[in-house]
Amino acid sequence: MLVSSAQPGEDLVATKPTAANTEVAAGATEAAPSHFIRNIVTEDRRAGKNHGQVHTRFPPEPNGYLHIGHAKSICLNFGLAAEFGGLCNLRFDDTNPSKEEVEYVESIKEDVRWLGFDWGDQEFYASDYFEQLYQFALQLIKSGKAYVCDLDADQMREYRGTLTEPGKNSPYRDRSVDENLDLFQRMRAGEFADGSRTLRAKINMASPNINMRDPVMYRVLRSTHHRTGDRWCIYPTYDFAHGQSDSIEGITHSICTLEFEDHRPLYDWFLDQLNIHHPQQIEFARLNLTYTILSKRKLLLLVKEGHVAGWDDPRMPTIAGIRRRGYTLEAIRNFCERIGVAKRNSTVDIAMLEHCLREDLNKRAPRVMGVLRPLRVVIENYPENQTEELAAVNNPEDPSMGTRKVPFSRVLYIEQDDFREEPPKGYFRLSPGNEVRLRYAYIIKCVEVVKDAANGAVTEVRCTYDPETKSGSSRSSRKVKATIHWVSAAHAIPAVVRLYDHLFTKEDPDDLPEGADWKTNLNPRSLETLPECRLEPYLASATPGSTYQFERIGYFCVDSADSTRDRLTFNRTITLRDTWAKIERGSKKP
Numbered sequence: 001m002l003v004s005s006a007q008p009g010e011d012l013v014a015t016k017p018t019a020a021n022t023e024v025a026a027g028a029t030e031a032a033p034s035h036f037i038r039n040i041v042t043e044d045r046r047a048g049k050n051h052g053q054v055h056t057r058f059p060p061e062p063n064g065y066l067h068i069g070h071a072k073s074i075c076l077n078f079g080l081a082a083e084f085g086g087l088c089n090l091r092f093d094d095t096n097p098s099k100e101e102v103e104y105v106e107s108i109k110e111d112v113r114w115l116g117f118d119w120g121d122q123e124f125y126a127s128d129y130f131e132q133l134y135q136f137a138l139q140l141i142k143s144g145k146a147y148v149c150d151l152d153a154d155q156m157r158e159y160r161g162t163l164t165e166p167g168k169n170s171p172y173r174d175r176s177v178d179e180n181l182d183l184f185q186r187m188r189a190g191e192f193a194d195g196s197r198t199l200r201a202k203i204n205m206a207s208p209n210i211n212m213r214d215p216v217m218y219r220v221l222r223s224t225h226h227r228t229g230d231r232w233c234i235y236p237t238y239d240f241a242h243g244q245s246d247s248i249e250g251i252t253h254s255i256c257t258l259e260f261e262d263h264r265p266l267y268d269w270f271l272d273q274l275n276i277h278h279p280q281q282i283e284f285a286r287l288n289l290t291y292t293i294l295s296k297r298k299l300l301l302l303v304k305e306g307h308v309a310g311w312d313d314p315r316m317p318t319i320a321g322i323r324r325r326g327y328t329l330e331a332i333r334n335f336c337e338r339i340g341v342a343k344r345n346s347t348v349d350i351a352m353l354e355h356c357l358r359e360d361l362n363k364r365a366p367r368v369m370g371v372l373r374p375l376r377v378v379i380e381n382y383p384e385n386q387t388e389e390l391a392a393v394n395n396p397e398d399p400s401m402g403t404r405k406v407p408f409s410r411v412l413y414i415e416q417d418d419f420r421e422e423p424p425k426g427y428f429r430l431s432p433g434n435e436v437r438l439r440y441a442y443i444i445k446c447v448e449v450v451k452d453a454a455n456g457a458v459t460e461v462r463c464t465y466d467p468e469t470k471s472g473s474s475r476s477s478r479k480v481k482a483t484i485h486w487v488s489a490a491h492a493i494p495a496v497v498r499l500y501d502h503l504f505t506k507e508d509p510d511d512l513p514e515g516a517d518w519k520t521n522l523n524p525r526s527l528e529t530l531p532e533c534r535l536e537p538y539l540a541s542a543t544p545g546s547t548y549q550f551e552r553i554g555y556f557c558v559d560s561a562d563s564t565r566d567r568l569t570f571n572r573t574i575t576l577r578d579t580w581a582k583i584e585r586g587s588k589k590p
């Protein structure tokens with residue numbers, strides 16, 4: 001908490017608490033039927049508290065894009081309100097104009113809406129309450145509970161004490177009510193320089209809870225606010241604004257993450273002194289995920305320093321990033337349900353999020369064939385100008401998705417990886433003299449290998465096909481050991497495919513040698529771009545944002561920003577291999 005800061009008090013209260021990564025757990029395995037917060041709400045309703053009403057809020061600070069951790073909070077707050085016929089407000093806690101922007105407000109609204117939640121006309125801003133909060137501050141000054149302090153940032157730190165030592169009273173603590181009123185009004189009027197004075201709550205400098213050691217309520221700060229412009233040159237701290245905003249909105253259950261537990265006594269103190277509606281604060285463990293970071297501050301650095309292409313880079317754990325990557329809202333909401341809500345910090349295995357995604361995409365993504373690293377195959381005994389339309393199943397999981405036609409002709413592309421001139425033991429795909437089945441088509445046999453004279457690289461494979469082996473025909477009973485995918489060269493469409501991998505190389509990105517920068521754990525191979533892919537012609541009509549399973553390879557989503565009319569760009573959403581399913585199966589063994 002004791003970080004250096006230009007503004008007195010900023011380090012104590014304007015900066016919100018940061019989360020502590022406590023332990024790495026495997027994550028929840030089964031969907032929890034209920035959780036402690038739902039139990040509290042149910043019990044409150046039974047007891048007739050708040051006249052049985054449930055009114056929650058999701059309170060982002062518009063200083064960055066939302067991430068998957070926020071999705072947990074959104075699902076919880078909007079979910080409880082919906083479940084109990086209550087309301088959930090979307091409130092922007094916009095008390096720090098130097099870090100907040102309209103772009104963030106807009107992105108937050110888009111993301112909450114995309115997740116399928118509707119706040120109706122319940123859209124609020126802490127800045128709408130600036131006048132009311134100012135009046136609350138005057139009330140506290142008048143009752144001798146707040147004072148204007150002239151200590152600067154360094155002095156204030158010095159007076160605050162530490163976790164083991166009590167603080168010392170500020171020499172300005174005993175100013176008279178009249179003097180405090182006069183000085184505070186002049187702070188508002190702009191008579192004092194930025195950082196020169198603060199308004200502080202008069203609580204207890206010896207409290208074991210540092211948050212109670214006369215925290216700052218207001219600071220002088222000349223910074224244009226995205227909503228109130230230059231109307232104010234003093235701004236309430238987050239701690240002074242948050243609880244009162246909840247109270248003004250009539251929130252019944254103020255649900256927040258564990259790092260605010262130590263702030264609860266302070267929020268209670270303000271509400272009690274002001275004698276206004278008192279929401280019940282309930283803390284839960286924030287979501288942490290392996291191989292990524294969930295901190296807006298750090299995500300902002302990745303964007304600013306160009307480690308990623310923006311807040312919506314498909315590698316980012318932001319809602320905008322994973323949406324662009326091809327995650328579905330159903331997968332995210334199902335994940336949030338399954339991880340449950342607990343009181344103890346832990347880290348969830350990212351494989352579980354990926355599992356929820358695969359489960360959803362498996363049901364709904366059409367299967368197609370796409371070749372990422374093409375190798376030319378010529379079928380010597382297939383007529384030059386012939387094309388056949390072969391029937392292919394769109395999704396074996398869902399017969400209602402029907403079939404489509406895939407063109408087959410003499411020249412094809414297969415995956416470079418599906419051919420080996422010298423096959424290792426156990427390799428059953430194409431190799432000289434060996435046969436494979438082409439998915440939905442025929443069995444082919446490699447009869448010759450064409451190489452680049454200069455470097456010896458295989459440039460083409462010559463094959464023959466067996467016309468008796470057409471898929472689905474009554475005579476196609478002959479079996480071979482492997483089936484591979486392909487596209488017809490003359491019919492295929494070109495595409496750029498981006499393969500994404502985890503953003504960090506370490507499960508815990510903060511696992512670092514002493515003094516090392518957390519960015520050294522960034523994965524240098526988190527993005528590989530394949531510019532010359534060939535896809536079956538069915539995909540020519542693929543729309544931005546739609547997701548397909550490329551058979552045998554993974555799920556891919558049409559990128560909405562970088563696709564052009566001539567060339568689609570696909571982002572690999574996720575591979576097919578489900579490590580979480582294996583973990584789950586393993587854990588179910590007796």
Ligand code: ATP
Nearest residue numbers: 059060061069070072073256257286287294295296
């Ligand atoms: P970050 O720590 O990433 O910077 P924040 O807590 O500062 O996020 P806010 O805009 O204040 O971001 O968050 C809005 C709400 O979302 C808060 O109620 C906060 O507790 C909750 N929240 C933030 N991160 C997580 C998370 N990882 N898991 C669950 N809830 C979260």
Ligand code: MG
Nearest residue numbers: 016017018019
């Ligand atoms: Mg935070």
